[in-house]
Amino acid sequence: MSVPMDIARRVADAVLYEGYLLYPYRASAAKNQLRWQFGVLVPPGYTATSEPSKSVTECLLENAGDADLHLRLRFLHLRSRQVEQHTGGGAHQPVHELTDGETVYLSFDDATEREAETVLPMRDLLAQEHSVDVQVAGEHATEPIPAMPVDLAAEYLGRVVTDQQPLQARLRVSAAEQAGPYGLIKLRVEVRNATRWDHPGASRDQALHRSLIATHLILGTTHGGFVSLIDPPEWARHAAETCHNQHVWPVLVGNPGEHDLMLSSPIILYDYPDIAPESQGDMFDATEIDEMLHLRAITLTDAETREAAATDPRAAEILRRARDLPPELVERLHGAIRSLGTPPTGGVLAGFPGFRDPPDGTPGTPWWDPGADARTSPETDTVTVSGVPVAKGSRVRLNPGERRADAHDMFLTGKVAHVEAVFLDVDGSRHLAVTLADDPAADLQRTQGRFLYFAPDEVEPLDDETEETTA
Known part of the structure; x- marks a missing residue:
């Protein structure tokens, strides 16, 4: 994997899991009862909420007429997890949890990463619209919960039953040449949840099992480059203003100054977002501060820790990392000053733009610094x-x-x-x-x-x- 794609992937992972497990990471926590909020594309037949069934990405490329367009669709696929207690004779009864010594088994939904990639020649897209279907099969699995201590004569306690519903998504991709210099091309990508839905009166929780969650796109080009929609060059400003994005926010990703990758995100970002190097691992709450979440993780009670570990394997990993993190790495979480012109960073996404050269201030002074404008004096x-x-x-x-x-x-x-x-x-x-x-x-x-x-x-x-x- 190239360095720019590695950067893009790390940022995309932060977007993918934004809101997945909110502190304090326990299934019973009130804030974890509504985890699936960003980039949700519901089935088109579900109308109980105003959530969309499609997103539209429109962006610009220059000198890309001979390029191949790489599209990578990524989203979370909800999985139900039901704990069932063995009641004898092969019968089972659904329960909220089973406890075996120090181990807790919880009924709590989680999610699986899904990804689909396609490559389309730009010349073909300029000639006609292309459609790409993405099929995700449903899955059913059963995992036994053995009794402890291990006794060959003892019956097992129960089982964990997981289910995922099949999904279907459709990408419609088109491109059109724009007036102006540098071979400007306007790209349009529609991502639609094409899953059949005929359950009137169903709840949102039921619809989520047929939804694409945290849906986003990584777009790459083999020639030319993408044009920033946040700060377009003057010659492309008018064309940038005609780009109408629905439920997504396209930004440049990779190393600053490179233009071959773009992330179409369901949350608002800035060009060239990156992961703060102080971050020691995923906290699954990407706009928060790692130091704060780490300190809170190590203050959980023993009972809360057991519940959090049973909530999701990712939550269990957070607790393990918080417990084992050496003091020198804990100290790094306190943040850093990248340079005299940038603010301290302690969160996951680092390195945002915030600089301008005011007409009567010091060049390079950040806009939030009172010294950026000599006309003001607090x-x-x-x-x-x-x-x-x-x-x-x-x-x-x-x-x-x-x-x-x-x-x-x-x-x-x-x-x-x-x-x-x-x-x-x-x-x-x-x-x-x-x-x-x-x-x-x-x-x-x-x-x-x-x-x-x-x-x-x-x-x-x-x-x-x-x-x-x-x-």
């Missing part, structure tokens, strides 16, 4: 609230607005605070960074730059004579 800027100028050093009373989503903010209502800075965000909105007047850790927060943030309409200016009391 230390001296002011904002007018109820006719009163508010700046660093001002005293205000907090009155969090109803639009806030954080329930903890209600406890700050009526609190007196000191304004530490006035910030201007990229959307042109002002924000007040404050510390609480009665917080003994305020000096430490100033040193570390850890503030509470409020909109100007969420504070009431106080004059110098107002007593510093809080509600």
